[in-house]
Amino acid sequence: MNTPSIFLCMILLLVSLSGSPIEDAHIVFSSDTWHDLTRSDESGLYFDLIRAVYEPHGYTVSFEIVPYARSVYLVQDTLVDGWVASFMDEKDFPQYPRWHFDRNRQIAVSHVDGGQTFTGAESLVGKDLIWLRDFNLDQYLPYDVTYEEIDYISGLFSMLKEGRADFFIGAESDIMDAVAEYDIDTSQFNFDFVMHLKLYMAFAQTERGDYLKTLWDKTMDDLHRTPEFRNIYKNYGYPIPFD
Structure with missing residues (x-):
């Protein structure tokens, strides 16, 4: 499909969705902060992508910046419309769209003197694993593992050492x-790739959340192919996650 055809489809989509059941045109999502992706001043790659989906439909979007676990609970309590950057089916209460907006590399960190060798996910079996609370990474690994959740990433290096x-x-x-x-000496640690995980919006289990999820998917069907949308990734120096 060429670019003019894509924009024609988007115009038709705007018309077809003009009868929105949402009375409040202001959308609020919760999010943690991650480097250039989601900043405390509500700028960043992910926030720009989300605005590019909803603002052409006449909505304004703002973000409540809180720690990740809190951002999840706000959605569970239906205090916001959704949270930013969830793994698929990470929790059982939100509504997940078809379209992801990014994917991230999950890696295994071990201390060089810890006697551990990573040769694939199977080498994690029987080991003492740690990861950040509420990320539920065990459901994405192909084997049963033993793990402990920690609240702050700053503690991982001392625990491994x-x-x-x-x-x-x-x-x-x-x-x-x-x-x-924390000025960590990387020569003291091993960093091994484990898997890619796609990142999704996670919408509240409400009529409003259902509408926003549907609007997200219908818009992304065509928007993800447009040069304008892809340039958002390029402007931040991030790879396009749809190729």
Whole structure:
């Protein structure tokens, strides 16, 4: 489909969805902060992508910036319309769309003196794993594993160094941010790729949430192919997650 045809489809979509059941045209999503993706001033790649989906339909979008676990609970209590950046079926109460907007690299961190060798997900079996609370990574691994949840990523390096855990599993971008913030000597740790996980919006289990989920998918069907939308990723220096 060429670009003019895509924009014609989007115009028709705007017309077809003009009879919105939502009286309040202001959408509120909750989100944690992640480097250039979601900043505390409500700028960032993910926020720009979300606005590009909803603002052409006449909505305004704002973000309540809170720790990740809190952002999830706000959706569970239907205090916001959804949260930003969930793995598919991470929780059983939100509504998930068909379209993701990014994917992140999950990596395993181990201490070089810990005697651990990562050769694939099977090497995590029988090991003491840690990851951030509420990320529920066990459901995406192909094997049963033993794990402990921690509240702050800052503690992972000392836990690995002191032998209180064998591996930390988490998003590479989060780990590299922690490395920079806490001036970690990376030569003391191993960093191994585990898997890619797609990231989705997670919408509240309400009529409003259902409408916003449907609008997200119908818009993304064509929007993800447009140069304007893809340039948002390029402007931030991030790969396009649909190729």
